[in-house]
Amino acid sequence: MKNLILTTAALAVTAGMAMADGHAVVRMGTEGAYPPYNFINDAGEVDGFERELGDELCLRAELTCEWVTNEWDSIIPNLVSGNYDTIIAGMSITDERDEVIDFTQNYTQPDPSSYLVASADADITGGVIAAQTGTIQASFIAASGATLVEFATPEETVAAVKNGEADAVLADNAYLAPIADEDGDLQLLDQKELIGGGVGMGLRESDGELKGKFDAAIQSMKDDGTLNALITKWEVGEQF
Amino acid sequence: MACYLTTGKHMSIYWSVLTVLLLLGITAPTALAFGFAGASAARSRIAPVSWLGRGYIAVVRGVPDIAFFLFFVIALDQIIEVTRHHILCPDWVEPIRQGNDFVVCQAAKMPLGNAPQWVHESYGFAIAVFTFAIVFGAFAANVIQGAMAAVPRGQIETGESYGMTSRQTFWRILVPQMWVYALPGLSNLWMVLIKATPLLFLLGIQDIVYWARELGGIKTSRFTDYPHGDWRMWYFLALLVFYLIFTRVSEITLERLMARLTLGQATTAGEAQRKARTT
Numbered sequence: 001m002k003n004l005i006l007t008t009a010a011l012a013v014t015a016g017m018a019m020a021d022g023h024a025v026v027r028m029g030t031e032g033a034y035p036p037y038n039f040i041n042d043a044g045e046v047d048g049f050e051r052e053l054g055d056e057l058c059l060r061a062e063l064t065c066e067w068v069t070n071e072w073d074s075i076i077p078n079l080v081s082g083n084y085d086t087i088i089a090g091m092s093i094t095d096e097r098d099e100v101i102d103f104t105q106n107y108t109q110p111d112p113s114s115y116l117v118a119s120a121d122a123d124i125t126g127g128v129i130a131a132q133t134g135t136i137q138a139s140f141i142a143a144s145g146a147t148l149v150e151f152a153t154p155e156e157t158v159a160a161v162k163n164g165e166a167d168a169v170l171a172d173n174a175y176l177a178p179i180a181d182e183d184g185d186l187q188l189l190d191q192k193e194l195i196g197g198g199v200g201m202g203l204r205e206s207d208g209e210l211k212g213k214f215d216a217a218i219q220s221m222k223d224d225g226t227l228n229a230l231i232t233k234w235e236v237g238e239q240f
Numbered sequence: 241m242a243c244y245l246t247t248g249k250h251m252s253i254y255w256s257v258l259t260v261l262l263l264l265g266i267t268a269p270t271a272l273a274f275g276f277a278g279a280s281a282a283r284s285r286i287a288p289v290s291w292l293g294r295g296y297i298a299v300v301r302g303v304p305d306i307a308f309f310l311f312f313v314i315a316l317d318q319i320i321e322v323t324r325h326h327i328l329c330p331d332w333v334e335p336i337r338q339g340n341d342f343v344v345c346q347a348a349k350m351p352l353g354n355a356p357q358w359v360h361e362s363y364g365f366a367i368a369v370f371t372f373a374i375v376f377g378a379f380a381a382n383v384i385q386g387a388m389a390a391v392p393r394g395q396i397e398t399g400e401s402y403g404m405t406s407r408q409t410f411w412r413i414l415v416p417q418m419w420v421y422a423l424p425g426l427s428n429l430w431m432v433l434i435k436a437t438p439l440l441f442l443l444g445i446q447d448i449v450y451w452a453r454e455l456g457g458i459k460t461s462r463f464t465d466y467p468h469g470d471w472r473m474w475y476f477l478a479l480l481v482f483y484l485i486f487t488r489v490s491e492i493t494l495e496r497l498m499a500r501l502t503l504g505q506a507t508t509a510g511e512a513q514r515k516a517r518t519t
Binding site for chain 1: 343
């Protein structure tokens with residue numbers, strides 16, 4: 001943590017002055033609780049697919065970036081009020097969100113959402129399904145016939161299934177798969193739900209210039225295959 | 241085990257303990273000052289000052305803490321930024337509110353967008369201290385106001401008969417005596433303040449509750465060297481012990497302070513102390 005702060009501080013001092021206009025430092029907002037997309041590693045730093053991706057994007061767009069964590073609940077309000085400049089937190093591009101903020105092009109393919117259950121005969125049509133508040137999965141369950149229970153963190157949704165409060169969790173496959181692999185009591189159902197339009201970076205609607213830079217950087221990573229390599233490394237769904 | 245407890249992430253939770261202690265250390269005296277000012281204002285013979293004091297006490301005590309914490313902090317931050325915006329960027333033509341966006345010029349950002357992360361964290365912390373002080377100051381003001389009213393009128397009258405001015409009776413007679421009446425109420429507030437520190441989390445500061453939840457969560461071996469199941473219970477148990485010890489120590493300290501303040505006071509407890517000494 002300290003090293004991160006020190007290095008970024010040093011970077012900010014040296015590189016920050018060069019850019020007089022626009023964003024001297026781009027603050028990257030993430031949740032830090034959704035592996036493999038983003039999480040806090042043992043050293044207390046932001047890590048994961050989006051950390052690597054974000055650092056590379058900033059390099060290509062010639063921006064100085066700094067990582068900030070924020071609760072998922074308030075991640076959009078804090079973006080629009082200017083506490084940080086981007087959301088890079090495994091956020092799927094949806095029309096509802098697009099009304100409030102802008103998205104870059106998607107940097108992952110739509111990842112099918114999976115059900116994590118304690119027993120294979122769990123009732124996912126009429127039972128109780130856990131999801132994180134304000135996710136595409138939560139709206140999906142709300143629209144289906146099942147009973148939705150929402151939690152503030154992805155962590156708690158899994159805990160709800162383990163202690164029997166919910167019959168299943170619906171979340172991105174990439175998040176649930178490692179948990180199902182390690183926990184003998186939990187498994188994934190074969191049934192998948194295709195929701196969402198892939199993950200993109202969220203920006204303020206008034207921040208068109210920055211959006212353009214990140215769009216171009218994502219495109220260049222798509223073109224030279226580095227994005228695909230990252231997707232394979234962190235197992236976050238299909239390649240482009 | 242030793243390795244596990246000293247990972248960078250665990251260092252963060254130890255730091256956050258210090259953050260909480262620092263918050264308490266700064267907030268308590270500040271809130272007390274707010275309370276003292278509020279109570280003195282409410283007692284003032286100048287009507288507008290008195291209204292201000294009473295208004296502060298009534299409004300802040302009436303608003304739910306969570307609403308206050310969520311609304312006031314954002315509002316305060318935006319007021320600061322708008323003010324700076326008007327001073328530093330008078331040529332700016334674009335509106336500040338663009339749809340959902342709150343946009344001020346880069347120079348007006350508080351703290352500046354290119355400031356290192358610790359500046360952002362300290363700024364957040366300062367706002368948190370200020371908010372806590374305002375909220376708890378209002379309660380403290382009410383307690384102190386009551387305590388001032390509880391000092392027997394005869395004590396002040398005695399002072400007046402010696403020819404003291406009202407300022408002199410206030411500082412020399414009323415204030416030293418009112419603490420003994422205020423302390424039980426203030427000690428309650430201190431206890432509540434200790435327990436309210438997790439509200440820091442609402443203000444975006446990563447306090448011990450955040451780290452306990454983060455560290456206790458299920459960790460799979462792909463993303464950490466120390467995979468474990470759901471250990472949140474143990475982390476929260478540790479928090480429970482921390483808070484229990486902390487409140488117990490506070491209780492003992494406050495009891496001693498009370499005994500000291502009671503000494504020689506014209507209260508039942510003071511009288512009991514006097515008798516215990518003489519017999």
